[in-house]
Amino acid sequence: MAELVSLQEAVAAVVKDGDSVALEGFTHLIPFAAGHELLRQGRRELELIRMTPDLLYDQMIGVGAARKLVFSYGGNPGVGSLHRFRDAIEHGWPGPLEVEEHSHAGMANRYVAGASKLPFMVMRGYSGTDLVAHTNVRQIACPFTGELLTAVPALNPDVAIVHAQEADRDGNVQLWGIPGVQKEAVLAADRSLVTVERIVERLEPRPGGVVIPGWVIDYVAHAPGGSQPSYALGITERDNDFYREWDVISRDREQFQVWMQAHVLGGEGA
Amino acid sequence: MAELVSLQEAVAAVVKDGDSVALEGFTHLIPFAAGHELLRQGRRELELIRMTPDLLYDQMIGVGAARKLVFSYGGNPGVGSLHRFRDAIEHGWPGPLEVEEHSHAGMANRYVAGASKLPFMVMRGYSGTDLVAHTNVRQIACPFTGELLTAVPALNPDVAIVHAQEADRDGNVQLWGIPGVQKEAVLAADRSLVTVERIVERLEPRPGGVVIPGWVIDYVAHAPGGSQPSYALGITERDNDFYREWDVISRDREQFQVWMQAHVLGGEGA
Amino acid sequence: MSAVAPDSGYTTGELQTIVAARSLAGKRSCFIGVGRPSTAALLARIVHNPKLVLVYESGTIGAKPHRVPLSIGDGELAQTADLVVSVPEMFNYWIGPGQVQVAFLGAAQVDRHANLNSTVIGDYDHPRTRLPGAGGAPEIATGCAEVVVIAPHGRRTFVERLDFMTTRGERTTLVITDLGVLEPRDGELTLTTLHPGVTVEQVQEATGWDLRVADQIAVSPQPSERELAALRELVNR
Amino acid sequence: MSAVAPDSGYTTGELQTIVAARSLAGKRSCFIGVGRPSTAALLARIVHNPKLVLVYESGTIGAKPHRVPLSIGDGELAQTADLVVSVPEMFNYWIGPGQVQVAFLGAAQVDRHANLNSTVIGDYDHPRTRLPGAGGAPEIATGCAEVVVIAPHGRRTFVERLDFMTTRGERTTLVITDLGVLEPRDGELTLTTLHPGVTVEQVQEATGWDLRVADQIAVSPQPSERELAALRELVNR
Numbered sequence A, B: 001m002a003e004l005v006s007l008q009e010a011v012a013a014v015v016k017d018g019d020s021v022a023l024e025g026f027t028h029l030i031p032f033a034a035g036h037e038l039l040r041q042g043r044r045e046l047e048l049i050r051m052t053p054d055l056l057y058d059q060m061i062g063v064g065a066a067r068k069l070v071f072s073y074g075g076n077p078g079v080g081s082l083h084r085f086r087d088a089i090e091h092g093w094p095g096p097l098e099v100e101e102h103s104h105a106g107m108a109n110r111y112v113a114g115a116s117k118l119p120f121m122v123m124r125g126y127s128g129t130d131l132v133a134h135t136n137v138r139q140i141a142c143p144f145t146g147e148l149l150t151a152v153p154a155l156n157p158d159v160a161i162v163h164a165q166e167a168d169r170d171g172n173v174q175l176w177g178i179p180g181v182q183k184e185a186v187l188a189a190d191r192s193l194v195t196v197e198r199i200v201e202r203l204e205p206r207p208g209g210v211v212i213p214g215w216v217i218d219y220v221a222h223a224p225g226g227s228q229p230s231y232a233l234g235i236t237e238r239d240n241d242f243y244r245e246w247d248v249i250s251r252d253r254e255q256f257q258v259w260m261q262a263h264v265l266g267g268e269g270a
Numbered sequence C, D: 001m002s003a004v005a006p007d008s009g010y011t012t013g014e015l016q017t018i019v020a021a022r023s024l025a026g027k028r029s030c031f032i033g034v035g036r037p038s039t040a041a042l043l044a045r046i047v048h049n050p051k052l053v054l055v056y057e058s059g060t061i062g063a064k065p066h067r068v069p070l071s072i073g074d075g076e077l078a079q080t081a082d083l084v085v086s087v088p089e090m091f092n093y094w095i096g097p098g099q100v101q102v103a104f105l106g107a108a109q110v111d112r113h114a115n116l117n118s119t120v121i122g123d124y125d126h127p128r129t130r131l132p133g134a135g136g137a138p139e140i141a142t143g144c145a146e147v148v149v150i151a152p153h154g155r156r157t158f159v160e161r162l163d164f165m166t167t168r169g170e171r172t173t174l175v176i177t178d179l180g181v182l183e184p185r186d187g188e189l190t191l192t193t194l195h196p197g198v199t200v201e202q203v204q205e206a207t208g209w210d211l212r213v214a215d216q217i218a219v220s221p222q223p224s225e226r227e228l229a230a231l232r233e234l235v236n237r
Helices: A007-014 A032-040 A054-062 A083-091 A104-115 A182-188 A240-249 A253-265 B007-014 B032-040 B054-062 B083-091 B104-116 B182-188 B240-249 B253-265 C012-022 C036-047 C075-080 C087-095 C137-143 C200-205 C225-235 D012-022 D036-047 D075-080 D087-095 D137-143 D200-205 D225-235
Strands: A003-005 A020-023 A046-049 A066-071 A098-101 A120-123 A138-141 A148-153 A159-167 A173-175 A191-199 A210-212 A219-222 B003-005 B020-023 B046-049 B066-071 B098-101 B120-123 B138-141 B148-153 B159-167 B173-175 B191-199 B210-212 B219-222 C029-031 C053-056 C060-063 C102-105 C120-122 C127-130 C146-150 C172-176 C180-185 C188-194 C212-219 D029-031 D053-055 D060-063 D102-105 D120-122 D127-130 D146-150 D172-176 D180-185 D188-194 D212-219
Touching: A003 A007, A007 A032, A007 A191, A007 A219, A020 A032, A032 A054, A032 A159, A032 A191, A032 A253, A046 A054, A054 A066, A054 A083, A054 A240, A054 A253, A083 A253, A083 D127, A104 A120, A104 A148, A104 A182, A104 C087, A104 D087, A104 D137, A120 A138, A120 B120, A159 A182, A182 A191, A182 A210, A182 C087, A240 A253, B003 B007, B007 B032, B007 B159, B007 B191, B007 B219, B020 B032, B032 B054, B032 B159, B032 B191, B032 B253, B046 B054, B054 B066, B054 B083, B054 B240, B054 B253, B083 B253, B083 C127, B104 B120, B104 B148, B104 B182, B104 C087, B104 C137, B104 D087, B120 B138, B159 B182, B182 B191, B182 B210, B182 D087, B240 B253, C012 C036, C012 C146, C012 C172, C012 C225, C036 C053, C036 C102, C036 C146, C036 C225, C060 C075, C087 C137, C102 C137, C180 C212, C188 C200, C200 C212, D012 D036, D012 D146, D012 D172, D012 D225, D036 D053, D036 D102, D036 D146, D036 D225, D060 D075, D087 D137, D102 D137, D180 D212, D188 D200, D200 D212
Parallel strands: A003 A219, A020 A046, A020 A159, A046 A066, A066 A098, A159 A191, A191 A219, B003 B219, B020 B046, B020 B159, B046 B066, B066 B098, B159 B191, B191 B219, C029 C053, C029 C102, C102 C146, C146 C172, C188 C212, D029 D053, D029 D102, D102 D146, D146 D172, D188 D212
Antiparallel strands: A120 A148, A138 A148, A159 A173, A173 A210, B120 B148, B138 B148, B159 B173, B173 B210, C053 C060, C120 C127, C172 C180, C180 C188, D053 D060, D120 D127, D172 D180, D180 D188
């Protein structure tokens, strides 16, 4: 049963140095507040897992919190490059970053396998591309037709952190809008934290509502605005201007560090 | 793009003698009206596919429309036996019935494979049971861990027929309440028909609403009350009394035939 | 099964339901089918465990039915559930990975290892009695951490050898009958509890194999007034 | 790319977008990413094909955005979609089985077989430029029946040899550039259409291999007033 605690307590309880951590949210509901708190708490050597690293992982990589990145698309959507991600891979700054990359379909099915507690999932994909030689997939033959398909290994992160619109006092969570792979990430992980825009007396069923019951979640923390500059549909709006500004802020190492110190590391909750 | 036609036209267009036909609906939204129309049109030699044959397939088997039954639970839920199903298997009446049986998890994953156009799906199950020797599953080794799992073959019926609460004039369909495997059945099938309680100008998004776009459906037919004695949540109620009565009606071959003639075969639309 | 137990104000069926309900005290979630298991789980929510999460294989998770549902897909289950999922999601994300703690299962035949038959009596290809089949049972019985079997105690049900092995028994923790309770000891079902007024010999007589009996045998507490009243009120809703 | 074409009232980028939009006339559904493909698909809905179903990999099917979205997950996409599905469902039920007819893809490098690189420039382990990576492209390119590649025409993009093969090109039907249109002929991209004012030599010069040229070369029709006005109104929303 999910415990309702503060963001600081929740992050301290679920993330340790060296953990594999999935902060998910596909463009929508990206858990920035939790990621920032994790940086303020000084977590290091993390294996960061996310389909779309986005600005949040650019920040986490840039301050040197990550040992490894598992991902499928490392861009600033609609804007261009993630400069800290590129700098880490191209120049090893601020330190070496191990990379394990997949396609979106592969990552999604890895989460499905993880949520199903199966060791792998079967799909069509990867074959004939150079990704096969650079990642952890295997060929598998259909036992009925003989067709060769691709097996992707399950993702079962130590920790999953996602953001949602609301939770009730029993820690039942509801999110709506683009649902991404959040349910799968929570079900696949050993430990989980859901940050929410608001705590409500009762979850009212909504169109497109995805409910995650409190008894499969470890912690719920109230973090209004906690997915900004991403957004929580119906409550906050995506700050597209900031996504564009980030292209400038993150281009230069020093400017990035100054910004992070001013806006994240020295910020509230530090 | 789905064509909006009458139930008679739709059934005539999608079902031929000898087809494999999945009329799905897990307790909820069982497409009785379409099944009855199919019987009035005299279809024979069908391969009937359904997780829970329920009263509808008991009727279809009892009149001799089925050559084969693919299923996972052949009972009258909460009441007892399906007598026509039993009579066919135990005594070959009114004719021999080939049986291919699975577990629910197996059937559900067979539909998932079908909807994904993959030849099989992987799961844990079947192993150590006598079902393995009597059905079409295979062992498969995880290429990462070596664990032995079960592969179930895809289900891609010739025809899927499901019932839903509403459709708009473009044939976009919305159902809510228990969703079963209806979406998977429609996506897996070569041809599809959705019968609906009502045609609306615009689908209003609803809590729990499952939308199937008209461009993956072949025909939509207006069939108010079309899932009775099953039900369409929010519109009709499950006729639990009829489920109990069926136990009496269906027990005796002659009584069954008289009832079918009076209520289905000689009924409206004949 | 609904005979009145000697010198009591309740039927053996009522006692069986009440004992099954008690087994859900302190549990988080329970997977249930229709009939007695459903009644027992609803009773548990009233008497022992108001937070118990009821899961039906139709896809309703956290259902809170007021009346005992006839089918596992009654409208009230969907209307009162915390979430309603598709059948594939139910088996792949909830049952298979063990998210649901306890399962209540029934069966036509039970063997000494708590393996279950719900497929056929007689030969598979020419059955004497064709039963409904596996349904969700095989994967529920290997997915949930604890399986409770609820069955009437008699030699037709408790058999030396199953006609068909539908469901494996290795996760079964309790077999609750109308005569008592069996529990696995070193992998073999062993009589550990008698219902009031029942003798070891009666249970052995009603079992199709040479039933092991625990050194210490408990006796099920009589139904309390609260339990009986709640059960009767529930079934009359 | 946004240079004004000689003797015209439009940029080459505008023309490229308009040609891409025309390719969606008569199509049922199109999978699109951000940027020019998204603009082209929205333009197609305005000018050629109001019923065109737009699918974004974020899970929004049948999105009807008023403005060109910055990201594939902008709120307006979810709010206007016919249905919104999870990412696993998007790839497993919609993209993989070919439910979506056409896909618009971009890339940093394209080879003569329309294979695409969006992973790295240089060596994989020590890249000169680390690109975003595969995203949904590999499975989109093998799932959808028709793939349209939209890319700027130059020797950095149209290369003899990809630095990394991210996405296979066998389903590509059109490559629309700011100079013209290439189509596969016997598995090799062949120049079939020139944009107004562009010469075969210019295109060959901008291509990193010895580009095949069709016997009959068409010329793209000039943007109509309606196309240009609709495009400009769209991007200014």
